[in-house]
Every structure is written in C-alpha cells, then in structure tokens.
Amino acid sequence: GNSVTQMEGPVTLSEEAFLTINCTYTATGYPSLFWYVQYPGEGLQLLLKATKADDKGSNKGFEATYRKETTSFHLEKGSVQVSDSAVYFCALRPMEYGNKLVFGAGTILRVKS
Amino acid sequence: GAGVSQSPSNKVTEKGKDVELRCDPISGHTALYWYRQSLGQGLEFLIYFQGNSAPDKSGLPSDRFSAERTGGSVSTLTIQRTQQEDSAVYLCASSAGGSGANVLTFGAGSRLTVL
Numbered sequence: 001g002n003s004v005t006q007m008e009g010p011v012t013l014s015e016e017a018f019l020t021i022n023c024t025y026t027a028t029g030y031p032s033l034f035w036y037v038q039y040p041g042e043g044l045q046l047l048l049k050a051t052k053a054d055d056k057g058s059n060k061g062f063e064a065t066y067r068k069e070t071t072s073f074h075l076e077k078g079s080v081q082v083s084d085s086a087v088y089f090c091a092l093r094p095m096e097y098g099n100k101l102v103f104g105a106g107t108i109l110r111v112k113s
Numbered sequence: 114g115a116g117v118s119q120s121p122s123n124k125v126t127e128k129g130k131d132v133e134l135r136c137d138p139i140s141g142h143t144a145l146y147w148y149r150q151s152l153g154q155g156l157e158f159l160i161y162f163q164g165n166s167a168p169d170k171s172g173l174p175s176d177r178f179s180a181e182r183t184g185g186s187v188s189t190l191t192i193q194r195t196q197q198e199d200s201a202v203y204l205c206a207s208s209a210g211g212s213g214a215n216v217l218t219f220g221a222g223s224r225l226t227v228l
Contacts, residue, residue: 044219101217105155
C-alpha cells in the first residue's frame, strides 16, 4: 500500500540553524510528493511539491528533491527563523487518478531565538 | 468563496449525542476530502468525493460516521452517538480535480471535543 514515514519530532533548533526533516515513502509507480505546513492556530497549507523524479520543489527558502532511488523527499532549509515554527507534513498522491493524499504523522519544528 | 470554510470551528458535545460538521469548498472545486487530526497523530483520511462519482468511504472508522455532499458543493460530516475517542480536529479540503498534481486547499478545521 501507499505510506509516508517522517522523522519523529519535536525538532528544536536555534535561529539560523540548518534544518532537515526526513521523509520516505512507499508507493507504486511515480506518486506526486508534497510538503504541507501547519502554523499554530491555522489550517494546513501547501509548502512545496514535486511531481516527478529529480524534481526539486522550493518555497520560502525551503527545498525538497524527489529521489526515486531512495524513495525520499527530505525537507531542507539553510537558515531557519522563529517564524518557521510549525508542524510539517510530508504527503504523497498516488499516480492512479482520483486517489487521495496520504500523509505522514507530521514533525513539530520549534525554533528558538 | 476565497477559501475552504468549515463550521463550527469548535464543538463541545456530550458522549452519545450526534454532531454535524459542515464544509463549504472553494467554488468550482470538484474534489472534496475529509481528514481527521488527532492529538499527537497525523492526518487520517476519512472520505473523498470526486464529482458525481461514488465517494471513497474507505477511511470512515465506523458506521457511526457518514458524509454527504449536496449538489456537488457543500458537504456535511455526521457523527452519530459520539464517543470520547471521536475527539479530534476534523479537516476538510478541496481541489480542482482528482489528478496527481492537484493541490489540496484545507479549511481551518472543526475541533470536536466529546465529554
């Protein structure tokens, strides 16, 4: 079946530190991959996406590269800010038409000033 | 509307009561999803509507849960005889279609507390 595994949190970093949140997936074929972010008190919103192998999604200084060979989509940011504190969800959308998004468990990120 | 609207934003109910949660998707979006987010857990898929097709109900946890989507727009999630384990944030999302790259837009959620 389709599944997503994320590193457990919470992840606590100091401002300007380098961030990596690991995400690996299990799926047949070539799913689309997403990172969603949920800021405190808000709904989930799309952070970035990639639809085929070797694509790099990027937004707000965050990046993730679709690695088919390692079935991974790790999220990275070179220098985090306090405002990046949120819950980050990795997700996949199977290639079959009409299938729903499958989410990981989410990773809490806390950035200290 | 400009975004996905959910109501109520907060609902406190007593065990055994029925509750209805409403979702108003983005106008023109044909796909609508319900997810559940429990404390300390990820997002659990509940049900998916796509156009006029039969809904995918594979995620509904029990027969106490049901959902409908009227006129291809507004959706209502109903939980009958609520239990304490039903306490969670219920999230609705919509998208323009069912293809792989379509992005889901989420509502702010309805927080349900069952006492």
